[in-house]
Amino acid sequence: xxxxxxxxxxxxxxxxxxxxxxxxxxxxxxxxxxxxxxxxxxxxxxxxxxxxxxxxxxxxxxxxxxxxxxxxxxxxxxxxxxxxxxxxxxxxxxxxxxxxxxxxxxxxxxxxxxxxxxxxxxxxxxxxxxxxxxxxxxxxxxxxxxxxxxxxxxxxxxxxxxxxxxxxxxxxxxxxxxxxxxxxxxxxxxxxxxx
Amino acid sequence: xxxxxxxxxxxxxxxxxxxxxxxxxxxxxxxxxxxxxxxxxxxxxxxxxxxxxxxxxxxxxxxxxxxxxxxxxxxxxxxxxxxxxxxxxxxxxxxxxxxxxxxxxxxxxxxxxxxxxxxxxxxxxxxxxxxxxxxxxxxxxxxxxxxxxxxxxxxxxxxxxxxxxxxxxxxxxxxxxxxxxxxxxxxxxxxxxxx
DNA sequence: GTCATCAAGATACGGACCGTATCTTGCGGA
DNA sequence: TCCGCAAGATACGGTCCGTATCTTGATGAC
Numbered sequence: 001x002x003x004x005x006x007x008x009x010x011x012x013x014x015x016x017x018x019x020x021x022x023x024x025x026x027x028x029x030x031x032x033x034x035x036x037x038x039x040x041x042x043x044x045x046x047x048x049x050x051x052x053x054x055x056x057x058x059x060x061x062x063x064x065x066x067x068x069x070x071x072x073x074x075x076x077x078x079x080x081x082x083x084x085x086x087x088x089x090x091x092x093x094x095x096x097x098x099x100x101x102x103x104x105x106x107x108x109x110x111x112x113x114x115x116x117x118x119x120x121x122x123x124x125x126x127x128x129x130x131x132x133x134x135x136x137x138x139x140x141x142x143x144x145x146x147x148x149x150x151x152x153x154x155x156x157x158x159x160x161x162x163x164x165x166x167x168x169x170x171x172x173x174x175x176x177x178x179x180x181x182x183x184x185x186x187x188x189x190x191x192x193x194x195x
Numbered sequence: 196x197x198x199x200x201x202x203x204x205x206x207x208x209x210x211x212x213x214x215x216x217x218x219x220x221x222x223x224x225x226x227x228x229x230x231x232x233x234x235x236x237x238x239x240x241x242x243x244x245x246x247x248x249x250x251x252x253x254x255x256x257x258x259x260x261x262x263x264x265x266x267x268x269x270x271x272x273x274x275x276x277x278x279x280x281x282x283x284x285x286x287x288x289x290x291x292x293x294x295x296x297x298x299x300x301x302x303x304x305x306x307x308x309x310x311x312x313x314x315x316x317x318x319x320x321x322x323x324x325x326x327x328x329x330x331x332x333x334x335x336x337x338x339x340x341x342x343x344x345x346x347x348x349x350x351x352x353x354x355x356x357x358x359x360x361x362x363x364x365x366x367x368x369x370x371x372x373x374x375x376x377x378x379x380x381x382x383x384x385x386x387x388x389x390x
Numbered sequence: 391g392t393c394a395t396c397a398a399g400a401t402a403c404g405g406a407c408c409g410t411a412t413c414t415t416g417c418g419g420a
Numbered sequence: 421t422c423c424g425c426a427a428g429a430t431a432c433g434g435t436c437c438g439t440a441t442c443t444t445g446a447t448g449a450c
Contacts, residue, residue: 003445004446006397006446027300028301031436033436040399043439045397047438048397048398096303104296104360105292105293106223108292109221150376151375154376157356160356167304184382184384189383200427201417227409229407235428236427238407238408238409238410239409239410239427
């Protein structure tokens with residue numbers, strides 16, 4: 001019996017073990033017992049902190065998620081948008097399609113849990129996208145007036161959908177989303193008034 | 196011991212039981228044992244036919260899925276598209292978000308299984324959407340030349356994404372997808388050349 | 391420094407379900 | 421009529437669930 005861990009230290013060790021176990025056996029085979037074993041602790045210790053695998057996994061994934069304060073400004077809406085989508089892809093790939101579906105599945109019945117999940121995982125990227133659009137507006141590249149919420153998050157919705165269905169997002173897909181859909185949609189909405 | 200069922204009849208009874216059990220306990224708690232119990236048969240009988248819950252559920256859902264040969268032509272691309280999205284919604288609601296995520300999750304590792312799932316569940320709606328676009332082209336409502344695959348399936352991708360994330364697709368969402376995104380994107384792509 | 395308290399950790403429980411193997415028994419075809 | 425096959429019943433070892441119980445180490449109050 002080694003040094004007995006408590007509080008923050010113990011909690012972190014469990015989150016670490018969860019992440020390792022997740023990487024090794026995948027989300028489908030992730031189990032509380034397995035995590036406890038790997039963390040060198042026991043089930044009750046985990047259950048005392050997290051009511052179920054869902055909350056544990058959400059906390060675990062959240063703590064691992066790279067967040068970025070701001071996208072480097074490239075000076076063009078197109079490139080900025082692509083940068084946001086690549087960050088989004090990076091985040092999704094870390095979690096993997098199975099775990100994303102797993103979390104969404106567990107959460108799809110419970111509106112409150114859904115809200116938490118959205119806040120933790122989606123809001124960040126959405127706000128980056130907002131920044132990108134606002135910047136373009138500030139540069140005079142586009143007129144934000146006709147831009148609805150839905151239009152702003154269009155590239156993110158499409159990239160996420162791509163990942164959820166196919167399990168990947170190729171560079172070509174990102175380009176296509178921006179060039180074949182997003183920019184034309186802005187164009188057709190009259191956002192590029194000066195052109 | 197009642198009459199012993201065989202072959203097609205037995206198979207159908209199992210699919211029926213699966214659907215009933217699914218409706219009652221939900222996808223998360225769906226079990227082979229439960230289905231066998233409800234169908235009045237036993238696990239080996241099911242395992243002889245389906246290697247796992249995934250295949251069983253896919254077959255079950257497929258057999259219940261309303262397929263429509265063609266969308267009634269309204270004479271306008273906008274209304275036709277909305278009709279396709281409402282059919283898609285109907286299909287997704289039948290399955291429910293949890294089961295959709297469940298199936299996608301189970302399938303996300305196996306490219307071949309993914310292909311099967313896509314063929315069974317997605318292709319149908321995609322081809323309806325294609326028909327709708329082709330019709331609009333035939334009416335001279337739009338020029339299909341600049342329409343990429345991605346642009347054609349744009350409304351479907353967005354509606355599916357909406358459902359996967361929020362678990363529902365309101366009428367307003369459908370309208371917004373068509374009016375704020377799809378039609379402007381066609382516009383911006385130069386598909387409405389004559390306007 | 392001592393000691394009361396509280397949580398860590400170990401262990402065990404009943405229960406559900408997995409996927410498979412074995413056996414019998416009813417049904418259908420030759 | 422009888423043979424063969426699959427339906428159905430049963431049981432198996434196994435894993436994991438979520439909880440209860442108990443011991444023991446660490447911490448913090450005094």
